[in-house]
Amino acid sequence: MPEHPWDQAGPRFRPPPGVTLYVPVVVAFLVQVPPTIGVGLWLRAEPRWLLLATALAAASALALLAARAFPGLTVAVVAAIVTADLFLPPEVGPPPIALAFAIVGAIVRGALIWALGSVGAAWLVVVVVGGVNGHPWHPLRIAAATLALALCFAIGAGIRRRVERAASHRAQLVERRRANDQAERARIARELHDVLAHSLSQIAVQSGVGLHLFDREPERAREALASIRRLSATGLDEVRGVLAILRGDDADSTTPTGISLTPQAQLAEIPALVAERTGHGLTVTLDDGLRGRMPRSGIQTAAYRIVQEALTNVVRHSEAAHAVVHLSCEDDVLVIAVDDDGVGSAGRPEGGGVRGMRERAALLGGTVDLTVGPLGGTRVLARLPWEEPA
Structure with a gap:
């Protein structure tokens, strides 16, 4: 599958989890504990107050070890420790950097x-x-303390917004990648279904004819076997062509039988398709109202695949004796109608072939509808734009 252009920049750098946990602890400890001891000794504070202030400074730093698991409780504990420390002598001391880390961490982690x-x-x-x-x-x-606290809250809120935007962006990338993969799978299924269902349904019909006539009319049975051989070779070439396109191989390459690996069937091939479907109790006719006018190549390919799938369903499901393919142009819209006189499709769930027709038309801005046709069976009505969308 193709690479996703939105992934080309690569993942953003993220520090290891241990760094985001232990660096604030180490920084807070170094900023608070040694200066607390130094200021106390310089001001000749009483040993008991100096020891208690040092213990509180160390405790507030070490409390940050719980910030990841309990961010709310951590900020409450650090705030309480810093509050108690403010009432201890001496009145001057290092800034309570642990509280700043606790505030920012709590906000970033949703507390x-x-x-x-x-x-x-x-x-x-x-x-x-x-x-x-x-x-x-x-x-x-x-005022200075209030401003510093407000700045901590602002920093935490800013980091939180960035984290949320990054998470939202990653979720969008995952959803976009999932949608792209799903569309790619649908495209592969649609292409393989279009080429395989046609060939295999014809092979099934011809093999039944061959078995039925094997003893009574060996010449006709031989013709059925030859048709099976031709259909299997054609189907194999078409599958190779689809796989070549999906792999991005050279569009000008050919199969060993000389058929182009690019399966770009056109409207000019519909008469051969109609003739191929005629036989064994089913008569298919073509009503070509285009009078030689042809839309763009991509529209023609989609139209051909829709007619191919509709006739395949006639053979497999309708029990019809007669089918008609209508082609016309109405107000720059290519109109395709396939009617049959079979049992109809009422009450039968739509299969992958019908979904493939709808998807193929929708990609070009067109529609496919299934209704009761004028012959009493099913009508497949497709409307495609004459020009491919930009």
Whole structure:
């Protein structure tokens, strides 16, 4: 099958899962723990407060190890640890980078409510408790902290949108690839059905005739066997042609019997098709109203395949004695009608051949309908545009 052009750019680079989990932990630990110890020693903080502040700084960094499995709980725990650390001496210290990682990670992983609730509650506790205890925070510090928190939320939301867009894009690629593969399978089935059903149905009829006349009329049986040989060779060449097109082989190549591997049947071949179908109790006639006018090659090929499949169904299912193929042009529309006087198709489910006719017509902007015909059997009515769509 052909390569998908939307896959040519290749997959985007994604860091290993361990990197996205452990790098924030290491960065937060290095940014928070050594500076906490250094600031405490420089300001000569009491050992107990220094030890507790260092433990909280390390705990907030190590809590990020649970961010992938429990992003909401992680941001709540880190927010609580950072809040407690703010009330410990000394008042200055390194930025709580672990909280920033926790906020961004929670939003990216879909825990926005947890992040809003936890950070909002922590912010209120810090502002309110600080005022009640007689240690109000400087307005600039509150504004800077609020702005930093808002920036973390904005970064998390931006990354989340990018992740969602990437997931949506991947889903579209998967669906597009599935639809393309399905269309390719349908095309292969349609092409193989068109060439095989015609030849095999004729072989089945001729083999029945040969068996019936083998003892009584050996000459006619010999003719049936010769017809079977010819039909099998033609069918094999057509299958080779379809497979060559599906593989993208050279369109000018030929089979060992000299037949082109490109099965581009045209309307000019319909009289031979009609003559081939006539016999063994079935009379097929052609009503050609085109008067030598011919549409584009692709339209002709589709028209031929539709007539071929309709006549195949007449032979296999209709029990008809007479069938008529009508060709006409109405307002730049090629009209094809195949009528028979058989049992009709009412109550019989549509098979792959009818679906193939409809698909072939739809690809060109045309239609195929099955109705009761004027001869009492089934009418296959196809309408195809005279010009191929751009």
